[in-house]
Amino acid sequence: MKLNELTAHELLDLIKTKKETAASIFSAVKRAIDALDKKINAYAHISEKPIESTDSSKENPIPIAIKDNICIKDYLTTCSSHILEGFKPPYNATVVNKLLDSGALITGHANMDEFAFGSSTETSFFGPTRNPWNLECVPGGSSGGSAAAVAANEAIWALGSDTGGSIRQPASFCGVVGLKPTYGRVSRYGLIAFASSLDQIGPLTKDVEDSALLLNLISGHDEMDSTSANLSVPDYAKALTGDIRNLKIGIPKEYFIEGIDPEVKTNIMEAIEVLKKKGAQFKEISLPHTEYAVATYYILATAEASSNLARFDGVEYGLRCHPKEKRRTPIIDMYEETRRQGFGQEAKRRIMLGTYSLSSGYYDAYYLRAQKVRTLIKNDFDEAFKEFDAILTPTSPTTAFKIGEKASDPLSMYLSDIYTISANLAGIPALSLPCGFSKDGLPIGLQVMAKPFDEEMIFRVAHTYEQNTDWHKKKVTL
Amino acid sequence: MISKKDVQYISHLSRIYTDDHEAEALAKNLEGILTYIEKLKKLDIKNVKPTSHVLPLKNVFRDDILKESLGQKNATKIAVKSEKGSFKVPQVIE
Amino acid sequence: MKQYETVIGLEVHLQLSTQTKIFCGCSTEFGKDPNSQTCPICLGLPGTLPVLNKKVLESAIKIGLALNCKINSLVKFDRKNYYYPDLPKAYQISQYDFPIAHTGYLNVKTGDETKKLGITRAHMEEDAGKLIHDPAIKSSLVDYNRTGTPLVEIVSEPDMRSPQEAYDYLTTLKLHMQYLDVSDCDMEKGSLRCDANVSIREEGQTKLGTKAELKNLNSFKAVKSALEFEVARQIKLAESGERIVQETRLWDESKQITISMRSKEEAHDYRYFPEPDLVPFMVEKEDIKNVRTTLPESPSKKQDRFIKNYKLSTYDVDVLVQDRKISDFFEECVKEYNQPKKICNWIIGPLLQEINSNEKGISNDRLSGINLVAPTAKTFTDLIIKVEDGTISNLVGKSVLTSMLDRGKTSAEIIKEQNLAQVSDEGALEEIVATVIAENSKIVEQIKSGKESAIGFLVGQSMKKTQGKANPKKIGEMIKRRILND
Incomplete structure (x- = not known):
């Protein structure tokens, strides 16, 4: 097996025993990028040399792809949008500092849906990323570049961001492990905000152990982020005990209704059997407000986004355009033309939807109402976790769809996040891991959720499943 | 429910120029999404408190202590246009 | 002619004299090179997040208490969304429905009476940057040094009935704020800024008239002058049966008039919503008690x-x-x-x-x-x-x-x-006294004839000759003795 096909924990063993060097591992990854990325387009920006810190501990010299919405000092950070053309932030995101301190070698910025608006990575200004399992299919999104890079071995592991499923859904579509940590577990400082109250950075990895290791590197309280939890962080590697005896796991009935691909359903049922054999107890539960999650999300997320993205106006940095003819005043014309040319269709749609729901006279009917429904959705989970240790669901109702298939129908695209959005609204951790393949050879994802700050529970369940199956060992052939 | 005129209003509010054709298309798009969102009206939310933050965090402060600034040179390095250490923009007052 | 009543309310922005900005560690010092006191946070760069300066909340509570306000136990911040080049995030972090303080008053001495003028609310927010308009290059230049300077906005009730009352309110407010040591309150430096809402109504009416919002009031005097001009303008309009329109008007200091900004104004729809990047703040009774004990x-x-x-x-x-x-x-x-x-x-x-x-x-x-x-x-x-x-x-x-x-x-x-000690020694003063008597024979005659008050003149002359060093009391005694005992 080539070096770039190994997991981080395997590579760290090789480095520790001096069988391999960081340089040779990086070269292997770089060769894969050079060979494959024209086809996959997993990267928005590829760094010729590793981005690294000169005075780091060098303990974890693992090549990592970082989603294009996480700031790297003096390196192009563009959210895969035209409007951030040429933007090089003068600072590092907290997670980037943590990674660099640990010796990480950053390979570049992974492609994404523009500003993380999407579930297919088709809306990137740099063109769509392709699913390594089937180049005709989308990799999911919005962290599609991060997921595809890991699946195609163009990175050992990657960081994504998840606002409504943007780590887990692409992980599911690309057959890798993706974790959205509890809101507040990982600092958002330096993550270019989509929806501040929902966004969270998380790992995309080849297996559960790597997920735990990468979470160890990026978690923890950050005084630069007021919403970061001031709690100690456990060693997640210690959660991988393989013991799930007597754990109570809930299966929400609302996740198995119309719209779910029968193949997906079958695979999830089989996964439940695997876990039952290892001693977990399953019971059907109800999360009664599930059907309202997508609507709630699209109000809250777009409202916050409309405000978060207002700063991209051509005044300070990035793109600046002027219309050919004068419409209003020079400055307003500059704003309106910069944003007209700088944002893609989906970004415009979401900014306008969000602006509409916050505008005079509509706040109570939309934003405030959605915040209240959010409370109901959160209460559903609080209730469930009083009795259950974890909740198991499919990650997505379908496997990867074809490029272009949903591009013209925003609503059907939004509904592909139907199983992932609730975790963001409730702030709870959730992980997707491979649990099989469709007959077309496309990966299927299993989602494990737990109560806030109990990522250990998720790792325990997911790791046990992984140890008793070998889906994660199946490699892409390209 | 959402008219072309509404779209033109929010289009200007959000400083995104849209021509007639675009405004019409957007109105249709947004109409579809807003219709879907209507389902929230089915719920009784009278006695429900809104959630702005999922974590029960409170009182997060910093002390009034100076930190290093970027300085004029580094700050304006990112500028689309700059002059005399300032960010240069089209005339604001005509 | 009808009698009109003037109704004035003031909105005062106070820059707090903290060392650092409200949400980042940059200095708030005035008058530095453009953009030299900026960082990714106050430049509003993507990905950055605000963290509240503790001293800002403390100062705001002080201000609330000094203005006899109720302090909200739950304090949160909201975003006010609008586009202007001096506002780098295109939203201002402010407070909308839960301001730090509300419903207070200030006792103001005005003329012979003391009036209790209502305070509607006081809230915290961040200041914007500074724009310099340069018509020569058809451009504007933006300096973000001021961006993020902590502000407390104090909104009064429309309780003032004359420009003089508004002036007295403003100077009294300034005095109270200076006592609290929360702000320099220097209108020239912009650390105290004031907008005025003014309307008129016929005497006896209780409904408020249509107001004008006056801006660009850069001194205490300007506030008064602008209000006086505006009241006269509105009365003139009303007298001639014209309609007063609700608008923002700018005070033109050189012409001493207010000018309508109507044509330049954009529709305001600020789309306030709770700032998701800041968590709520609970002000406990204990906190308020502690601040109260530190109030001067x-x-x-x-x-x-x-x-x-x-x-x-x-x-x-x-x-x-x-x-x-x-x-x-x-x-x-x-x-x-x-x-x-x-x-x-x-x-x-x-x-x-x-x-x-x-x-x-x-x-x-x-x-x-x-x-x-x-x-x-x-x-x-x-x-x-x-x-x-x-x-x-x-x-x-x-x-x-x-x-x-x-x-x-x-x-x-x-x-x-400088050898300035007073000379009281008679020996040293003898010569001076002799000279002065010799030079002023007419005065001496007057004194002799009973006009003792004229001695003062001679004392003055003696003081002059000694550059004020002579002890005047001593000199007086000596002159009196010399003339009357002669």
Whole structure:
């Protein structure tokens, strides 16, 4: 097996025993990028040399792809949008500092849906990323570049961001492990905000152990982020005990209704059997407000986004355009033309939807109402976790769809996040891991959720499943 | 429910120029999404408190202590246009 | 002609004198090179997040308490969304429905009465940057140094009934804020800014008339002048049966008129919503109690106490209390030398004259004036004592004070240096007295014929000849003796 096909924990063993060097591992990854990325387009920006810190501990010299919405000092950070053309932030995101301190070698910025608006990575200004399992299919999104890079071995592991499923859904579509940590577990400082109250950075990895290791590197309280939890962080590697005896796991009935691909359903049922054999107890539960999650999300997320993205106006940095003819005043014309040319269709749609729901006279009917429904959705989970240790669901109702298939129908695209959005609204951790393949050879994802700050529970369940199956060992052939 | 005129209003509010054709298309798009969102009206939310933050965090402060600034040179390095250490923009007052 | 009533409410923005900005660690210092005091956070760069400066909340609570407001136990921030190049995030972090303080009042002396003027609310927010318009290059330049400077906006009720009342409210508010030591309150530097809402209505009406919002009021005087102009303008419109429109008007200082901004105005739809990047703040009763104990004595309380304890006139106390540092200085001096009236006279006379005099090169700002020259209570009272015990004359005392303030030396040093000690020795004064008598024979005759008051003139002449060093009392005695005993 080539070096770039190994997991981080395997590579760290090789480095520790001096069988391999960081340089040779990086070269292997770089060769894969050079060979494959024209086809996959997993990267928005590829760094010729590793981005690294000169005075780091060098303990974890693992090549990592970082989603294009996480700031790297003096390196192009563009959210895969035209409007951030040429933007090089003068600072590092907290997670980037943590990674660099640990010796990480950053390979570049992974492609994404523009500003993380999407579930297919088709809306990137740099063109769509392709699913390594089937180049005709989308990799999911919005962290599609991060997921595809890991699946195609163009990175050992990657960081994504998840606002409504943007780590887990692409992980599911690309057959890798993706974790959205509890809101507040990982600092958002330096993550270019989509929806501040929902966004969270998380790992995309080849297996559960790597997920735990990468979470160890990026978690923890950050005084630069007021919403970061001031709690100690456990060693997640210690959660991988393989013991799930007597754990109570809930299966929400609302996740198995119309719209779910029968193949997906079958695979999830089989996964439940695997876990039952290892001693977990399953019971059907109800999360009664599930059907309202997508609507709630699209109000809250777009409202916050409309405000978060207002700063991209051509005044300070990035793109600046002027219309050919004068419409209003020079400055307003500059704003309106910069944003007209700088944002893609989906970004415009979401900014306008969000602006509409916050505008005079509509706040109570939309934003405030959605915040209240959010409370109901959160209460559903609080209730469930009083009795259950974890909740198991499919990650997505379908496997990867074809490029272009949903591009013209925003609503059907939004509904592909139907199983992932609730975790963001409730702030709870959730992980997707491979649990099989469709007959077309496309990966299927299993989602494990737990109560806030109990990522250990998720790792325990997911790791046990992984140890008793070998889906994660199946490699892409390209 | 959402008219072309509404779209033109929010289009200007959000400083995104849209021509007639675009405004019409957007109105249709947004109409579809807003219709879907209507389902929230089915719920009784009278006695429900809104959630702005999922974590029960409170009182997060910093002390009034100076930190290093970027300085004029580094700050304006990112500028689309700059002059005399300032960010240069089209005339604001005509 | 109908009688009209004027209705005025003021919105005051106070820049807090914290060391760092409200949401980042950049300095708030005024007058630095453009953009030299900026960081990714106050530049609003993507990915950055705000963290509240604790001192801002503390100062805001102080302000709320000093304005007799109720303090909200739950405090949160909201985003106010609008586009302007001096607002880098295209939203201002402000407070919408849960301001730190609300429903208070300020007692304001205006004319012969004291009016209780209502405070609607006070809230925290971040300041915007500065725009310089350069028509020559058809561009504007943006400086983000001021961006993120902490502000407290104080909104009054429409309780003022004349421009003079508005002026008195504003100066009283400034005084209270200076006492709290939360802001420089310098309108020239923009650390205190004021917008005014003004309308008129027919006497007896209770409904508010259509208001104009006045902006660009850059001095206390401008506030009054602009309001006077605007009230007259509105009355003229009403008299001629024209409609008053709700609008923003700019004060033109050079032309002394207000100008409509209507044509340039955009529709406002600020789309307020809770700031998701900041968590709520709980202000506990205990916190409020703690802040209350640190509140300095209010100017009005101090006034009453000074009148009672030091037996000073209302006028004297008014002057002393106009400046917290001056009034504190007064009390320190009294501790050194228990002669309140004498100290008061020296402060509100020679000392304030010196501090207020620009020619001396001392800042016009009394606070920094006293900082600059820094007479201590000890050196200042030493000077007064030297005048009282006759070491120097009153006149020389004033010039010694000038030197003290200019050069920072003690009175003893200056007296010695310049040989200014008062001469009381008869031997030394003999010759002067003889000369003066010889030169003013007419006056001497008058005195001899019983007009003793004319002695004063001769004393004055003697003082002149000794550059004020002679002890006038002694000189008087000597002249009297010489002429009348002759």
